[in-house]
Amino acid sequence: MTLTQNAPAPLTPADPTADQAVLIVHGRDRTGLVAAISAVLGKHEANIVSLDQHSDNPHGGAFFQRTVFSKAGLEAALPQIEHDLRVQLSEGFDLEYNLRALSVPKRVAIFASKADHCLLDLLWRHRRGELPINVAMVISNHADTAAEVRSFGIPFFHVPSSGPDKSAAEAQHLTLLAGNVDFIVLARYMQILSGEFIERVGVPIINIHHSFLPAFIGAGPYAKAKQRGVKLVGATAHYVTEDLDEGPIIEQDVVRVNHAHTVTELQRRGADVERAVLSRAVLWHAEDRVIRHGNHTIVFQ
CATH class of the missing domain: 3.30.70.260 (ACT domain)
Structure with missing residues (x-):
């Protein structure tokens, strides 16, 4: 033997x-x-x-x-x-x-609301080593995702924000963020940031939204899109400026839909695109592949 x-x-x-x-x-x-x-x-x-x-x-x-x-x-x-x-x-x-x-990952804070698909996708990709970032914290105006976020070992902060005056919430945000982050990601954070906050925070902010804007603004965009018989749904990731949803675009994508898709199906397909577009935008920013020039970007992929 x-x-x-x-x-x-x-x-x-x-x-x-x-x-x-x-x-x-x-x-x-x-x-x-x-x-x-x-x-x-x-x-x-x-x-x-x-x-x-x-x-x-x-x-x-x-x-x-x-x-x-x-x-x-x-x-x-x-x-x-x-x-x-x-x-x-x-x-x-x-x-x-x-x-x-490159060995020092950028520190990021993720802002989220009730919708969790973009937030959890970023945390999952980060845990798998697909995103070279250090998630310093998650801040949300709702407590719904607290347990799930903390299961990733990420600090979660619930900062309520309601009504027209956001100054108290933004002051708390600035305290949490000061000196702790290199950029911010709005993972379907359903609050408008003030120009003062954007200026004072002093770091880039990346936002994700469905590409129906400005055609289907306000509540229920997918229901409005269904009524119009859209053939494409998509998402846009961009840098945040004081001009709402008009900052330099980092990445966009679409998927085809048809008359047979329900509003729920449109939402599901839209969420899939949002996750993919946002994760690419975060990756490219984290790897310094995006250069802002005026109101557009140069992206070296």
């Missing part, structure tokens, strides 16, 4: 982002930008993993670039790389830039 040794367990692959950083650059297009950026990274013996760029007009238009690079001992090297980029890009080319280590 021949005994064979068990094969050694496969090595667990190291975190691919451990020594990687992402560099976002945007400003006026001109000759030599890509070479200048590459020269700084080359000086530090950094290896470019991926590079995406876009110019809306090569003759003095707007330039956008996303670069992911790898550098051994990144944490120690990052301050000097940042200094050299500032000298080269800010002073030499008048470009704006942002440099961030």
Whole structure:
């Protein structure tokens, strides 16, 4: 009888982002930008993993670039790389830039109301490791989802908000959020944020809504859509501005429907699209794939 040794367990692959950083650059297009950026990274013996760029007009238009690079001992090297980029890009080319280590996930607060499909989908994807984020908290104006959120190990805060005056609720929101988050996601949060809150919170806010706006505004949009015999239902994820539902769009999608679908079926299909669109928008923002430019976005997928 021949005994064979068990094969050694496969090595667990190291975190691919451990020594990687992402560099976002945007400003006026001109000759030599890509070479200048590459020269700084080359000086530090950094290896470019991926590079995406876009110019809306090569003759003095707007330039956008996303670069992911790898550098051994990144944490120690990052301050000097940042200094050299500032000298080269800010002073030499008048470009704006942002440099961030990919191993440090962005912190997010999720706002929700009674509808839980987008909220729980984000928490599920986060638990599975599909979203490189740190969910700092969930804030809701209803307590319905408290137990489910806490089952994910996420802090849940119930902040009631009703009536035209939202100042007390928003003051509590600001206290909870201060210094704790890098962006906010409105996962079907059915409250309007004031311009003062948006300004004071100081971080990007992503919202999701059905794509019937503004054709079917107000309560019961799917019932109104059914009455009109729509053939498509969809969803839009966008950044929040003071102009309600008019901020820069990050992602959109649709699914076909027909006359046989009930209002309930339209709602179900719409919820499916909302989950998918919002999760992609959150992923792309978390990976610094979205650059805001005026009231639209450049998205490097």
